[in-house]
Amino acid sequence: MSTETLTIGKALNLGLRRAMEDDAKVVLMGEDIGKLGGVFRITDGLQKDFGDARVVDTPLAEAGILGTAVGLAMRGYRPVCEIQFDGFVFPAYNQIVTQVAKIHARSKGRLPMPIVIRIPFGGGIGAVEHHSESPEAYFAHTAGLKVVAVSTPSDAYWGIQQAITHPDPIVFLEPKRRYWEKGEVDTDATPDPLFASRVLRGGDDVTVLAYGPMVKTALQAAEAAAEEGRSLEVVDLRTLSPLDLEPVYASVRRTGRCVVVHEAPTTLGLGAEIAARVTETCFHSLEAPVLRVGGYDTPYPPSKLEEEYLPDLDRVLDAVDRSLGF
Amino acid sequence: MSALSQTTEVVDPVPGADAPHLPGQPDLVQLLTPEGERVEHPEYSLDVTDDELRSLYRDLALVRRWDVEATALQRQGELGIWASLLGQEAAQVGAGRALAADDMAFPTYREHGVAWTRGVDPLHVISLFRGVDQGGWDPVATKFNLYTVVIGAQTLHATGYAMGLQRDGAESATLAFLGDGATSQGEVNEAMIWAATFSAPVVFFCQNNQYAISVPIERQSRVPLFRRAAGFGFPGVRVDGNDVLAVLAVTRAALAAARDGQGPTFIEAFTYRMGAHTTSDDPTRYRLASELEEWKLRDPIARLKAYLSRSGIADADFFTSVDAEGDQLAVRIRQGTLEMPDPAGTEIFDHVYAEQTPELARQREEFVAYHASFEGAES
Numbered sequence: 116m117s118t119e120t121l122t123i124g125k126a127l128n129l130g131l132r133r134a135m136e137d138d139a140k141v142v143l144m145g146e147d148i149g150k151l152g153g154v155f156r157i158t159d160g161l162q163k164d165f166g167d168a169r170v171v172d173t174p175l176a177e178a179g180i181l182g183t184a185v186g187l188a189m190r191g192y193r194p195v196c197e198i199q200f201d202g203f204v205f206p207a208y209n210q211i212v213t214q215v216a217k218i219h220a221r222s223k224g225r226l227p228m229p230i231v232i233r234i235p236f237g238g239g240i241g242a243v244e245h246h247s248e249s250p251e252a253y254f255a256h257t258a259g260l261k262v263v264a265v266s267t268p269s270d271a272y273w274g275i276q277q278a279i280t281h282p283d284p285i286v287f288l289e290p291k292r293r294y295w296e297k298g299e300v301d302t303d304a305t306p307d308p309l310f311a312s313r314v315l316r317g318g319d320d321v322t323v324l325a326y327g328p329m330v331k332t333a334l335q336a337a338e339a340a341a342e343e344g345r346s347l348e349v350v351d352l353r354t355l356s357p358l359d360l361e362p363v364y365a366s367v368r369r370t371g372r373c374v375v376v377h378e379a380p381t382t383l384g385l386g387a388e389i390a391a392r393v394t395e396t397c398f399h400s401l402e403a404p405v406l407r408v409g410g411y412d413t414p415y416p417p418s419k420l421e422e423e424y425l426p427d428l429d430r431v432l433d434a435v436d437r438s439l440g441f
Numbered sequence: 442m443s444a445l446s447q448t449t450e451v452v453d454p455v456p457g458a459d460a461p462h463l464p465g466q467p468d469l470v471q472l473l474t475p476e477g478e479r480v481e482h483p484e485y486s487l488d489v490t491d492d493e494l495r496s497l498y499r500d501l502a503l504v505r506r507w508d509v510e511a512t513a514l515q516r517q518g519e520l521g522i523w524a525s526l527l528g529q530e531a532a533q534v535g536a537g538r539a540l541a542a543d544d545m546a547f548p549t550y551r552e553h554g555v556a557w558t559r560g561v562d563p564l565h566v567i568s569l570f571r572g573v574d575q576g577g578w579d580p581v582a583t584k585f586n587l588y589t590v591v592i593g594a595q596t597l598h599a600t601g602y603a604m605g606l607q608r609d610g611a612e613s614a615t616l617a618f619l620g621d622g623a624t625s626q627g628e629v630n631e632a633m634i635w636a637a638t639f640s641a642p643v644v645f646f647c648q649n650n651q652y653a654i655s656v657p658i659e660r661q662s663r664v665p666l667f668r669r670a671a672g673f674g675f676p677g678v679r680v681d682g683n684d685v686l687a688v689l690a691v692t693r694a695a696l697a698a699a700r701d702g703q704g705p706t707f708i709e710a711f712t713y714r715m716g717a718h719t720t721s722d723d724p725t726r727y728r729l730a731s732e733l734e735e736w737k738l739r740d741p742i743a744r745l746k747a748y749l750s751r752s753g754i755a756d757a758d759f760f761t762s763v764d765a766e767g768d769q770l771a772v773r774i775r776q777g778t779l780e781m782p783d784p785a786g787t788e789i790f791d792h793v794y795a796e797q798t799p800e801l802a803r804q805r806e807e808f809v810a811y812h813a814s815f816e817g818a819e820s
Binding site (some may be wrong): 174175176178179181182183184185186187188189190191192206209210213214218219222223224225226227229255258259282283310315353356357358359407411 | 559574575576579580581586587589591594596598599600601602603604605606608609615627628631632634635639683791793794795796798799800801
């Protein structure tokens with residue numbers, strides 16, 4: 116067993132490196148990912164070691180990154196596209212939704228699209244507009260795409276490798292404000308499946324679901340609740356499309372209560388889908404309606420207000436109180 | 442005088458921009474005049490045998506026959522829609538016949554003539570417009586990608602594929618088809634920037650058929666389209682798109698240059714869509730009958746026929762046999778269309794993912810069970 120303590124950012128870097136070593140067809144493409152190593156340094160040192168044909172500094176055009184990735188995938192390559200910030204994915208949205216997502220079906224499986232779209236997502240870093248968004252619902256709503264969100268260094272290290280070897284296109288969401296969070300990574304382990312949620316903390320009173328940057332917040336809330344004698348079960352969804360809700364159903368059948376937490380605007384966010392499914396499936400076990408804690412239905416605010424916008428520990432605990440109050 | 446006019450030198454950015462869209466100017470590469478006379482061009486010669494010339498005529502005539510039959514099938518309610526290539530046969534056959542076996546073509550949705558040259562069965566194209574599938578041909582085996590309906594998206598795919606060819610050391614190229622309207626798309630511009638930057642072996646083949654549905658080329662560009670290539674840093678050529686020989690020569694040269702590592706070329710095939718954009722629109726609303734009449738005089742098939750007859754390369758028997766072959770093709774298309782089975786309902790679930798998701802597997806089961814529940818019921 117080889118265990119290292121790594122940040123999420125470094126774990127991604129090592130995961131990318133290992134994927135590139137394992138398969139010469141893996142090609143990284145994005146803006147500033149070469150000499151600079153990416154604005155978050157996730158690709159640091161990779162161009163130096165693998166060359167500029169495998170770590171491609173692209174022209175500044177997101178649709179171009181994704182559109183050429185389609186052609187490369189048709190030629191047997193496995194492109195890993197870095198979108199610099201979440202808000203910049205929209206120029207590429209057409210290629211992702213009308214092309215990347217549909218070509219496998221359109222071609223009756225003759226043209227696989229093993230493309231990974233890495234997006235640093237979510238707020239909390241004090242950035243200017245378009246640098247702090249949560250676009251996951253757009254992609255999860257699109258048939259043909261799969262969407263995952265990592266929250267720990269271990270998942271980051273393994274998840275990026277699993278995403279790259281997976282045959283379908285994957286939107287790979289990286290919680291940018293957690294890039295510097297540290298954790299243990301066993302680089303020899305057998306990783307959990309990519310498309311599986313995971314109970315991170317057991318509890319009996321309320322099931323709390325979160326993914327990406329909100330996982331840490333949910334765990335902090337559970338810690339705080341425990342001091343008041345309340346036992347929260349925290350589930351890291353990990354996979355947003357397909358959703359893996361069987362462990363959630365099992366949990367809710369025990370606790371009778373469910374709170375979904377995410378940063379994205381609440382209306383028509385993933386929480387809405389999860390609430391509907393949990394209600395359909397666990398109706399007779401529920402003691403309270405499934406509650407959502409999300410961003411407001413506003414554009415992401417100026418950074419001086421983002422702490423107001425983002426769900427925090429107190430808003431999660433407030434929802435837990437409301438759930439228990441039914 | 443204002444300060445602005447004193448300090449600003451106003452330069453016409455585009456010489457000749459006042460009349461950018463007229464054919465018959467020196468920039469237009471032509472090897473066969475509208476009257477069917479063979480002419481030479483200093484930069485583009487063409488070495489073709491008589492057999493090849495007859496074969497090109499056959500392609501043009503059969504592709505038109507296919508198109509006419511498909512249009513009729515749509516009018517009779519057998520196809521949801523049809524995008525006619527009438528008038529663009531030479532541009533498509535010329536470009537398609539310039540491809541080498543290992544080159545890859547990336548069409549839009551009107552490139553039936555190119556499909557023909559790649560050996561794609563017309564019924565596999567018809568099935569798309571009948572709503573049976575999204576294109577029944579194998580894009581890997583035919584080296585003819587599936588149709589792309591979102592305007593311009595395929596130019597990036599062609600460029601990426603060309604980058605793949607480059608990496609693999611393959612001596613092949615890609616041919617990206619687009620229309621005049623597509624040149625306004627951001628993605629097409631990105632594709633050209635990419636192609637130039639990476640010197641990708643891709644040829645952009647623009648059929649300027651003068652209209653993007655109803656909007657004329659003047660609403661897309663102030664400059665002749667082929668001149669745009671200079672701004673991206675690669676050659677642009679305008680060819681008479683109704684002259685199959687010129688299109689073949691120009692496209693062959695551009696593909697050869699691409700395979701040779703000389704990077705992209707932009708070809709503007711100057712042509713005209715004789716029919717509607719699709720069977721859903723009415724071109725009499727947006728263009729003059731006189732314009733159509735004028736273009737009829739430049740018909741791509743009539744001019745090759747005139748040349749072949751006049752030069753003795755083909756005789757009346759040849760043309761009669763091609764006509765007969767066209768009639769047989771039309772019968773095959775008609776029967777094949779009418780006999781085309783509807784797809785099984787479960788097909789919608791089958792290829793969404795390479796690795797099926799549990800949710801979709803569940804929905805598929807639900808679909809099957811729901812439909813099974815009607816079995817044996819009164820209709």
